[in-house]
Amino acid sequence: MPRFTDKAWSPYLAGALIGLLQIPAFLFLGTALGASSSFVTVGASLAEFLDPGIRGIRYAAAHLDGAKNWWQVALVAGIALGAFASSRLSGAVRRGVAPVWRRATGLGPIGRFAMAFAAGFVMLLGARIADGCTSGHGLSGMAQLSLGSFAAVVAMFAGGILTATLFFRPVR
Numbered sequence: 189m190p191r192f193t194d195k196a197w198s199p200y201l202a203g204a205l206i207g208l209l210q211i212p213a214f215l216f217l218g219t220a221l222g223a224s225s226s227f228v229t230v231g232a233s234l235a236e237f238l239d240p241g242i243r244g245i246r247y248a249a250a251h252l253d254g255a256k257n258w259w260q261v262a263l264v265a266g267i268a269l270g271a272f273a274s275s276r277l278s279g280a281v282r283r284g285v286a287p288v289w290r291r292a293t294g295l296g297p298i299g300r301f302a303m304a305f306a307a308g309f310v311m312l313l314g315a316r317i318a319d320g321c322t323s324g325h326g327l328s329g330m331a332q333l334s335l336g337s338f339a340a341v342v343a344m345f346a347g348g349i350l351t352a353t354l355f356f357r358p359v360r
Contacts, residue, residue, distance in 0.1 A: 222324030224315035
């Protein structure tokens with residue numbers, strides 16, 4: 189059994205534990221694991237604070253109330269807090285910019301964070317257009333044997349492999 193101070197856990201064990209989270213999600217909330225809709229819940233809640241008329245928009249209103257929506261927000265917050273705690277407990281805290289990043293982009297830490305923010309925004313936009321994120325399609329959709337999710341996961345891996353191949357090609 190892994191300890192919290194280990195630098196890495198077995199991906200098989202971690203995957204099995206994440207997969208087991210599907211059971212209480214379906215049993216108690218009637219929903220699957222996913223993360224991208226949590227951003228809609230938070231965004232719609234902030235917008236409602238400024239303008240209660242947001243409830244007139246059906247898409248936003250569907251994400252405002254209910255345990256299903258806030259479960260996903262708690263899941264995302266737990267992921268972030270768990271990653272932070274894991275890095276602190278294991279001593280695997282990164283500092284600075286990786287040399288391969290600097291060589292590939294010529295950007296320093298500020299450029300790295302700006303690019304990560306922009307990429308995250310584009311990825312979240314794509315997830316909402318696709319009606320699900322990598323965790324939603326990869327974990328939940330595939331667990332339900334959804335053909336659309338299988339196609340989405342193949343496309344995500346192909347895009348990731350292509351991007352990594354182009355981005356981290358040897359610099360001459």
